Amino acid sequence: MFVVEIGTAFATIDFLATLDKQSSTDIIFAISVLIWLFFTLVFANFSEVVAERRGRAQAASLRSARTSLVARVINGDTITEVPAETLQVGDRCRVSAGEVIPCDGEVIEGIASVDESAITGESAPVIREAGGDRSSVTGGTKVLSDEIVVIVTQEPGKSFLEKMISLVEGANRQKTPNEVALNILLSGLSIILLLSVATLQPFAIFSHSPQGIVVLVALLVCLIPTTIGALLSAIGIAGIDRLVKQNVLATSGRAVEAAGDCNTLLLDKTGTITYGNRQAVAFYPSSSSTERELALAARLASLADQTPEGRSIVELSESLIDKDQSATNIDPSEWISIPFSANTRMSGVDIGGSSYRKGAGDAVASWVVQNGGSIDQGSLDRVSEIASNGGTPLLVAQDDRCLGVVYLKDVVKKDIAARFATMRALGIRTVMVTGDNPVTAAVIAKEAGVDDFIAQATPEDKLSYIRAEQRSGSLVAMTGDGTNDAPALAQADVGVAMNSGTQAAKEAGNMVDLDSNPTKLLEIVEIGKQLLITRGSLTTFSIANDIAKYFAIIPAMFQKVFPALKPLNIMHLTNAHTAILAAVIFNALIIVALIPLALRGVKFRATSSSSILRRNLSIYGIGGVVLPFIAIKAIDVVLTLIGVK
């Protein structure tokens, strides 16, 4: 853009200096070219402004949360009210129900429900309490009930929210490594084309057809990659913007780009791959009972059980038994529910002299034996079979009768296997991280279709896994929430911390997911890829455009002296003036035309790299060659119609 500015200024001065020597058509032509060169500059700045404007709108809604807050700072025994902006790291503030939390920090006393809708858009309040993994609070969120003491962990102005605001506004955007590399190429290209145009004048003089400065500047501006140059920063801002739309805050553009480059994703099993709790999927009756009988007993034993496992047993049993026979008919006063304890490792209910129990195989078995019964071999085999398949077997018994086995299973989310398959097509390895034993983990890993898993994972395991992957050249992305995830989050190339997680985790990662949805990592990767694709596609398009511009301008420049050059004017443009002007106008308008695409991003389909390449290459490469021929011709026709000579 700098080249365009200098060139336009230079051409204007030259034009004014030689004004008296020119014919009126030449003057009109020169003025039109200069005006359009000026427009080129305006449009280039416009694209950035539009991108920033969109970001700013988002930032404004974030910022509205933090206007003029007052913090009640605890000073020994006294409490003083100070403006939030003056808070220092280590200050402790008291926040009561109805007040807005003045800063990013950590709860060190109390428990409260907090409305975080200002930053997450989620209206349901969340619990924040001292200690543990739910202690972090974000400035700008509102305490709904109770009272907490918050210790300030971020200086004002450096809080997450503020970093985010300045990022979406594009205020302190640093160039990402990829942009740096691309910029080098673009400047190299500009220099070479500058030389090409600058040395053209001596050759033209040698050929007895010296060119006006305006024409040479027009040629230069058309040739240097102004289009991509003008759109580059808009593309970067728009990428971050798309992340914000997904409720993900990134601390740097670099992280977004790295997300597109990731080869390995570390995904927590719970919440990402499975629904997060085990569910009953089958009843296996013993030799002496029926499936219906088993279902009924299991249901009775679980009715009082409010755990997700218990509820899933009740749900599953409903398909097998009639409603009227359900335990609701039994007088509740006769109920004695037996809760689960770590000692007995079973739970159940006593109703009218009958005891129903469900629980771990050996615990229930010994209970039955105690009651004078015995366990059939079939059920025992079933228990070990389910366990070896990675499931959880629950033995169900009524007094001295063993009724059978309930199969509890970690249920893999519905579409997750397909998503992992697309990731694999994109060359991304998915790794499941779980606290389960290796057997259980292997079963789920197989079902979900992940490439690898880390069972009985400790934070150290994660860290060393990440390091090993990075040593082999991979970029690793992960999600995490607990404080003990912090080292791994910091080590990973893309660390997405859950907003519900601790402040330490958020600090360590380079993104925060406000929805605390670990599956979002997949979307983040796609956004990163889309950013890179958009950049590459528009660069290709921009460079490919030059071919048509050459064919418009070069014959126009030299046709007068060398009428033989006519065959080069393959677009049959009317005359030298319309040809050059058409190229300049196209060059300016294409920037505007591409702004929506730069902001929206090139459409991204998760398929193999070669099909993505083929698609984008045919649209932006071949399209980039063909489109300007048509467009320049069309502009030329219009210019001719309005009588440009």
Next chain:
Amino acid sequence: MTTSALAGLAILILTLVVTAPLLGRYIYRVYSDEHQSRETKLNKVERRLLTWLGVDPNSEQTWKAYAISLIAFSMVSVLFLYLLQRVQNHLPLNPSHLTSVSPALAINTAISFVTNTNWQNYAGESTMTALTQTIGLAVQNFVSAAVGLSVAVALTRGITRHRSGTIGNFWVDLLRSTTRILIPMSALVAIAMVSQGVIDNLTLTKCISTISGGHQCIPGGLVASQEAIKELGTNGGGYFNANSIHPFENPNYITNFIEIYAILIIPFSLPFAFGKFAGRRREGITIFVVMMLMWATSSLLLLHFETSTNQTSLIKADKIVSISGGKVLPEGQDLRISTPSCAIFAASTTSTSTGAVNCALDSLDPAASGVALFDMMLGEVSPGGVGSGLYGILIFAILAVFVSGLMIGRTPEYLGKKIQGAEMKLITIYLLISPAAIMILSAIAVMVKTSKGAIGNPGPQGLSEIIYSFVSTGNNNGSALGGLSSNTDFYNITQAINMVIGRFGLMIPALALAGALAAKQPVPQGTGTFSTDKPLFASILIATIVLVVGLTYFPVLSLGPIVAHLNLAR
């Protein structure tokens, strides 16, 4: 286009396709670590020689040390060649009593031969003594080609090594390139040439009385041996001024075929060596196919323009000498080896930085010389000079990967090596520096009065001649369009500058790139990786090369050869 020409082209392509992979495998063995460390007799001798010269044959160099060794070696070579030419009148083997070469011409020639350009602003037989030709120019024909091979191997190592601080040892590579590849192959080619009547003697000058009673002195010399390396090392500097159209250099069809083959074989075999280094045959084949397509296209275009141009327009342009009995005798050609082979020869020498000629290029249809000019503008990558062709096209390949690789949504990588800012900087310098020098110097040449006086033809053809001379020297080709009398101080010096920039200005970034890439940890390859061994990539690579070159030179081309051709066609 005649069928015999097409048949000749087909046979040539077939020979190359069959033999290039074999030679490529051999070249890989010459440079690979495992073969270098083997205890063969030859290796032992070589190691002793290197140790005696003060080089530790087992130690490797960083890219900087490699580059410094290379530059030092080349500077000493230039100095030696310069002095040799200046004092040749006091040295033996000077029967014709040739004088000392003028300073500007001596600098031009010294740099020309050290940079593998072999631009000649002089007539060999009447300027250089046999001693200068043999211990000076012929030696540089070997070692300048060996330097090119070394850089190509160093960049190959850079791309294929992982986390390595070194890229090989320049002295070992230089020695091996010379003794294991260039000398044995030259011996074979020389013997084949001698068998067909190319002279190789120490008679030097033979004076005879002609039938018509005149007196004529015919220079002899060690021609066949120099001819062999002239082609194999893509040098192009002829023993005689007439170059490969002189009957002592190129007597018949067979020697003509051998010469074209010798020009092409090493550059075409290097991609296969590269594939072996990378452990992926297909990568090498892709590069080979790209080179082959570009060279074949250029040959066909030249054939087309050479055989189909309207003859009356050629007569008008004074380019056909005479028409007798319906037979056209084109200007600047020898019917002994006639038109079609001139086109293929021209395509081959301009595509390989050889620059040898077997017909007068200035007499061709301007479009044909335009194609030859474009071949050189490509940066000598189709298949390019010995060594320089490979490292040139690899740099284009990395550029192609960078631009199109982003479109799959990843930081672009070539053979697993990420292409980032540092690499792009070097690549940009590589691609920028030579066209910049060429265009600036050409622009100066058309503006300066003294230089304009040297132009043989007015108008567009004159412009073509100037551009051609700078494109040729800047790309270390050495082919001349003729017409331009460039043995002036102005051209001698500007061309010398141009040749230095075009050679070392590219080698240094190429070596730096080798160093940067060697240090990198490769990214694991998978389905998400940009594949560089598919036809799609081959087309992207060709498009990138043509586009970059086209964008740079289109204005100049349109004012020179394009206008000249269209003027003729009207």
